[in-house]
Amino acid sequence: MTLLKIENLEVKTEEKKEILKNINMNINSGEIIILFGPNGSGKTSLLKSIIGLPNYKKTKGRILFNGKDITEKKPNEIQKEGIALAFQNPPEIKGVKLKEIISIISKNSVEAMHAVEELKLKKFLERDINVNFSGGEKKRAEILQLLLMEPKLLLVDEPDSGVDIESMKLLGKKINDYVKKKKASAIIITHQGEILKHVKAKKGYVMLDGEIICSGNVKKILRSIKKNGYERCMNCKMLIKK
Amino acid sequence: MYELQDVNKKIKKSLKKVGIGNKSSGSYVLDNENIFLNLINERYKKKLVITDIREGLKKYPWIKKYFWKLIEKNENNLTKKINNDLNGGYFIWIKKDAKINLPISSCLLISSDNYEQKVHNLIIAEEGSEAKILTGCTEHNYVNNAKHIGLTEIFLEKNAKLNFTMVHSWKEDTIVRPITRVELKEKSEFVNNYVCLTKVKDIKMNPKIICKGKNSKAISNSIILSKKDSSIDIGTTIDLMGENSNGEIKSRVVGSGSSKTIVRGRLNGKNKCKGHMECNGILISKDASIHAIPELDAKNNKAELSHEASVGKINQKEIDYLMTRGLSKENATNLIISGFINANFLKLPKKIEKMISLVFKKHLNLTEKHII
Numbered sequence: 267m268t269l270l271k272i273e274n275l276e277v278k279t280e281e282k283k284e285i286l287k288n289i290n291m292n293i294n295s296g297e298i299i300i301l302f303g304p305n306g307s308g309k310t311s312l313l314k315s316i317i318g319l320p321n322y323k324k325t326k327g328r329i330l331f332n333g334k335d336i337t338e339k340k341p342n343e344i345q346k347e348g349i350a351l352a353f354q355n356p357p358e359i360k361g362v363k364l365k366e367i368i369s370i371i372s373k374n375s376v377e378a379m380h381a382v383e384e385l386k387l388k389k390f391l392e393r394d395i396n397v398n399f400s401g402g403e404k405k406r407a408e409i410l411q412l413l414l415m416e417p418k419l420l421l422v423d424e425p426d427s428g429v430d431i432e433s434m435k436l437l438g439k440k441i442n443d444y445v446k447k448k449k450a451s452a453i454i455i456t457h458q459g460e461i462l463k464h465v466k467a468k469k470g471y472v473m474l475d476g477e478i479i480c481s482g483n484v485k486k487i488l489r490s491i492k493k494n495g496y497e498r499c500m501n502c503k504m505l506i507k508k
Numbered sequence: 509m510y511e512l513q514d515v516n517k518k519i520k521k522s523l524k525k526v527g528i529g530n531k532s533s534g535s536y537v538l539d540n541e542n543i544f545l546n547l548i549n550e551r552y553k554k555k556l557v558i559t560d561i562r563e564g565l566k567k568y569p570w571i572k573k574y575f576w577k578l579i580e581k582n583e584n585n586l587t588k589k590i591n592n593d594l595n596g597g598y599f600i601w602i603k604k605d606a607k608i609n610l611p612i613s614s615c616l617l618i619s620s621d622n623y624e625q626k627v628h629n630l631i632i633a634e635e636g637s638e639a640k641i642l643t644g645c646t647e648h649n650y651v652n653n654a655k656h657i658g659l660t661e662i663f664l665e666k667n668a669k670l671n672f673t674m675v676h677s678w679k680e681d682t683i684v685r686p687i688t689r690v691e692l693k694e695k696s697e698f699v700n701n702y703v704c705l706t707k708v709k710d711i712k713m714n715p716k717i718i719c720k721g722k723n724s725k726a727i728s729n730s731i732i733l734s735k736k737d738s739s740i741d742i743g744t745t746i747d748l749m750g751e752n753s754n755g756e757i758k759s760r761v762v763g764s765g766s767s768k769t770i771v772r773g774r775l776n777g778k779n780k781c782k783g784h785m786e787c788n789g790i791l792i793s794k795d796a797s798i799h800a801i802p803e804l805d806a807k808n809n810k811a812e813l814s815h816e817a818s819v820g821k822i823n824q825k826e827i828d829y830l831m832t833r834g835l836s837k838e839n840a841t842n843l844i845i846s847g848f849i850n851a852n853f854l855k856l857p858k859k860i861e862k863m864i865s866l867v868f869k870k871h872l873n874l875t876e877k878h879i880i
């Protein structure tokens with residue numbers, strides 16, 4: 267069953283700069299898909315557009331979630347529909363404690379505390395969110411919040427960048443277990459594909475210059491990128507023809 | 509130990525607005541010109557005197573040498589008015605080496621329309637004493653067009669420590685003119701906190717703290733939430749006269765509605781001294797304005813004075829982030845603002861901080877009409 271359907275999406279920034287075009291995507295319930303692409307190709311912009319951030323103006327196309335049109339909805343409305351985003355670079359908010367956000371988003375405080383301990387974030391509860399957190403600590407705090415929101419679709423932006431091997435294993439396992447248990451879906455962005463050791467994903471997409479240029483078996487795509495870089499993607503056989 | 513349980517309900521409600529009502533070491537409540545409440549906790553009877561200034565001057569004639577010492581009677585129209593027609597005020601005397609753990613609370617209330625309340629307060633913190641004074645000014649909900657003129661003279665003797673926290677909760681049409689002068693002797697430490705979270709018609713104040721003694725230290729913090737069409741002009745001046753004296757001025761201002769806020773700060777370095785000033789403002793509506801005026805005036809080449817200031821919009825990225833966590837724009841803004849003007853910035857004892865946080869919560873309910 268299709269959970270998320272993106273049709274012919276075009277996105278521009280406030281300054282009218284086009285950052286996404288001709289985006290078509292289909293994600294089924296229970297499916298994890300992987301998004302590849304060089305720096306600046308538009309991966310993060312795609313996730314931010316799905317979650318409805320106001321800087322990303324949808325000038326064409328639409329996004330359907332569970333058959334419902336969410337193209338014009340606000341982030342908090344989209345979150346309530348069951349989509350949650352773990353940021354690549356979350357902002358630091360002075361004076362707002364991690365604990366406060368956890369208590370706002372979590373439905374069950376016992377389970378929340380359990381997750382906090384599992385992700386080794388107990389020490390950080392009293393700290394201002396992301397302020398002076400290390401790179402890895404930010405990632406753990408993002409995944410914690412992501413899971414506590416209990417979404418049907420997880421948008422995970424580079425969970426494996428700058429994270430030590432042990433933490434990566436932990437984060438990967440938490441995401442995979444959650445998806446399995448809740449029959450949820452996920453879009454995960456990765457560069458090196460490290461996270462693939464810990465999550466079950468079959469399908470991959472490659473983005474280039476704001477477009478999805480190919481999709482296919484995730485392992486094949488990763489192997490090809492690692493071997494030939496993204497240049498080859500341009501002429502690759504899997505290239506999606508319009 | 510007593511609580512303000514015998515105070516009639518209406519007044520109790522007014523006191524709650526300014527965070528007063530918990531256990532105190534002593535209290536003074538003035539209603540127009542009538543002393544409504546004047547109590548001292550048994551435990552502190554030997555260490556502390558709290559009384560109406562008019563009685564104080566009769567009972568302790570020696571305080572006359574402090575009365576009108578830091579400001580001239582003819583300084584301006586306001587001082588003239590207070591001198592000509594005094595409606596009351598408190599005299600707080602914290603005796604030598606007294607350590608007063610519970611806050612001393614005072615409240616100046618106005619309970620009739622068009623009333624102009626003129627008070628003169630005097631605080632003497634003797635050598636080695638330590639105390640916290642929590643003072644609130646407010647009026648009853650039914651009062652219109654009130655004016656409050658309050659002069660406060662504060663003296664800290666050698667090694668004295670005093671935290672003076674003022675929470676204002678005036679009604680929308682009140683005009684407020686507090687005048688504060690503070691003198692610090694050797695090694696004494698003074699913390700001045702000012703909190704204003706409700707709309708006021710017009711408030712103007714600029715307390716002056718004179719660090720006269722060697723190694724004396726003054727900290728002045730203000731937290732201001734300017735609402736609707738409030739007109740607020742507040743500041744602090746610290747005169748650093750004593751050798752190695754130290755001054756710090758910090759303010760956090762949130763401008764909403766069509767409010768106009770001027771935040772001043774002035775450090776006068778007249779000896780070998782250190783001073784630092786920080787002013788941060790957030791504008792959450794397009795018609796609000798914040799004008800920060802930090803001034804440094806060094807008259808001694810061993811004075812080290814510095815300042816930083818920032819005024820701007822709330823960070824959109826922070827709002828976006830919290831919205832992805834399910835918060836509406838209004839709730840996200842409230843959360844960010846409550847972090848920005850957190851009571852913990854006032855460095856108060858935990859108990860008072862909690863009380864004030866409750867007041868904050870109540871006033872921080874910014875709705876769509878406050879925000880862009």
Ligand SMILES: Nc1ncnc2c1ncn2[C@@H]1O[C@H](COP(=O)(O)OP(=O)(O)OP(=O)(O)O)[C@@H](O)[C@H]1O
Nearest residue numbers: 279285303304305306307308309310311312321354
């Ligand atoms: N809000 C914005 N305003 C202007 N330009 C933007 C905005 N967001 C993204 N861009 C631009 O769009 C392009 C895509 O950015 P995006 O962050 O989506 O890349 P990415 O694929 O996630 O890259 P990385 O791998 O480095 O994270 C970049 O050129 C970026 O500078």
Ligand SMILES: [Mg+2]
Nearest residue numbers: 309310311354
């Ligand atoms: Mg990115």
